[in-house]
Amino acid sequence: MGGQAFALSKPPLHTPRMPPEIYAQVRAQTHSILRKYYSHVDSAIEAPAKESYGDVDTYVYGPLDTAFESSETGSIVVAQNLAKVLGATKFMRQTRDPIINLAIPWPERGDEEEEEKKEGKYVQLDVNICSTLTSFTWSLFHSAHGDLWNILGSTIRPFGLTVNTRGMHLRIPEIELHDRKKSMIFLTNEPSQILKFLGLDEERWWRPFGNWEEMFEYAAGCRMFFVKESVDDKGAPGEATSEGETKGNGDVEGQIGGEEGKKKLKSNDRRRMAKRPIFKAWMDEFIPKCRERGTFENARVTRKQIQEEAIRIFNIKEEYQTRLREWNLEKQKGDLWREILLDCVPLEGVDPVLRAAATRTLKSTIMDGLEFDGVVPRASWKDDEGLYDQGEVRRFVQENWERAGQIGLARQEARSLERIKANTGKKAKENEVLAEVEDRKRKEAPV
Known part of the structure; x- marks a missing residue:
């Protein structure tokens, strides 16, 4: 507080x-x-x-x-x-x-x-x-040295790593652009394992630093830290999303610092600069000074290397593949619904009721595997990874949307008739019960 x-x-x-x-x-x-x-x-x-x-x-x-x-x-x-x-x-x-x-x-x-x-x-x-x-040890570790984890966090984030109150996590590139939380896979909350993975001296971690400069030099020892040679460079491939970070598996851009680096910071890092003097000094003074001195200019690892090492060292290959596969399946379902089932069914000049019936029928046929005119179409088949052939789905929708609408309307009419019959039968049963009650009352009434 x-x-x-x-x-x-x-x-x-x-x-x-x-x-x-x-x-x-x-x-x-x-x-x-x-x-x-x-x-x-x-x-x-x-x-x-x-x-x-x-x-x-x-x-x-x-x-x-x-x-x-x-x-x-x-x-x-x-x-x-x-x-x-x-x-x-x-x-x-x-x-x-x-x-x-x-x-x-x-x-x-x-x-x-x-x-x-x-x-x-x-x-x-x-x-x-x-x-x-474990939580006692982690709390002491994660809270140590004040703003040091803010500094290290901005360094390792572009390489797909996140350290929070639970531990260190690896982010899956294909998922994080859409859902950062779902992209994170827990690696460890063991301080020694984390420091070793980051390339930082464990013994030195557990002693106070004498001044900011000493702490900055220690943080710069992280094997993921490097400084962009010139703030005017176009940098490595990939669209930058924050300082040093690129989308997907693109190479990581070095730290920039100074006013140019501030423009690329995420909003929470910009707030830290405004409120945390140590973090501000790291960004405004230490990183530009490294560029002037020509130190920490070369990248020592890539995001892909860090990803592969994390998967191997922390034994998360199965979880990584499962998470990515499940995400791809879920994402493709959303893509099929938005990009094919809805986009390929004409909007103009089509009865809205027919169009709604068509999309419902196509969705149940392709995603739920229901028969279409007595057969299960190839469009509903999945490969070994559980993915649809999107080209086949698109062709099927374009060729059969009108027939799907007719089937949907027929099903809707059949359900309506069933409800009417059920309600009629229910009403008849109620009338029968009422008649029995009235008859019993007449018989029991005194003469």
Whole structure:
């Protein structure tokens, strides 16, 4: 929440940004207290050279007492118990995330002025409760070094890789242009495997960086990072969709940075530049400086190579092929309906009722395999991959749409007659029952 969780509470609490010494003091005290109640307690490595902090983020896993076990006592009770042991004045629970925001009194220091002590300042402490040891480890890894994952994310994205709150994923090029979420296949959430795959030193990852430049040089060590030689170059083949990214399996364009690179950024990256000084410095200063120095000019891998390596190393070949095949099948069905069944049936000069009946009949014949005039046409056959011969489908539709309309109307009329017969029979049955009831009433009536 960046220290603003209690700004709108009633009454609002003043949680100003903390200087490094206050942050370090509160973090150490928090860890010391929480280790009495959880087996794992830690905070992510902070970004380098931070001058102030909005809140203290702490991750916990493995309750040692049932009072801190949500499944035993419920999350509200856990929040109350955390507030009690941490000396919080107020707490809030996040609706969708297992995060408890707590406001604890600002630590007093001997050098504070009397007026400063009366301000009623608080520190926002966020306790992230992890349900598994894996999620605990991943959270510390994914949150480490502040904006480092924003930087790495913009580097690996053009190569078909995405790292989010769950882990690292490979995107299938043919699918991502239409549905990014469906295109992603989970690879791993093991930090060591990810760092190795990206070509980054694991031992160095788990130590703080002294300054931004040091962190930038580390990020540039990713084997997918390279700088476009000149911002005036036309670049590699493919239509760019964001900085360094091309559609499909085209070669990847190098990082551009600066004002020209900003134009090609995705909207969320542009927002990061406006709000995140480290990411802005990476784009505006570090990348252009690499171009000036002539460093990181050559691409070390292609998107195709990364794709093939990911499939082999993380053993996802079967899932990749299945996902792509299912997508192609679903996509072809949509294409058949839009581009053939609808487009090849004339619109002008045709009775709308006949046209609607024709498209329904053609769809049931081709996609559902129903007989057409007593036979199953070749247009409904599929190959070994489950795909239709689109040329055969188009020919069949163009030659038979009118007959399909006649069949459809006949079927519609037959269904209507069946409904009329059913309703007539139902009405007759109801009349018969009513007559029996009336007859019984007459017989039972007193004379």
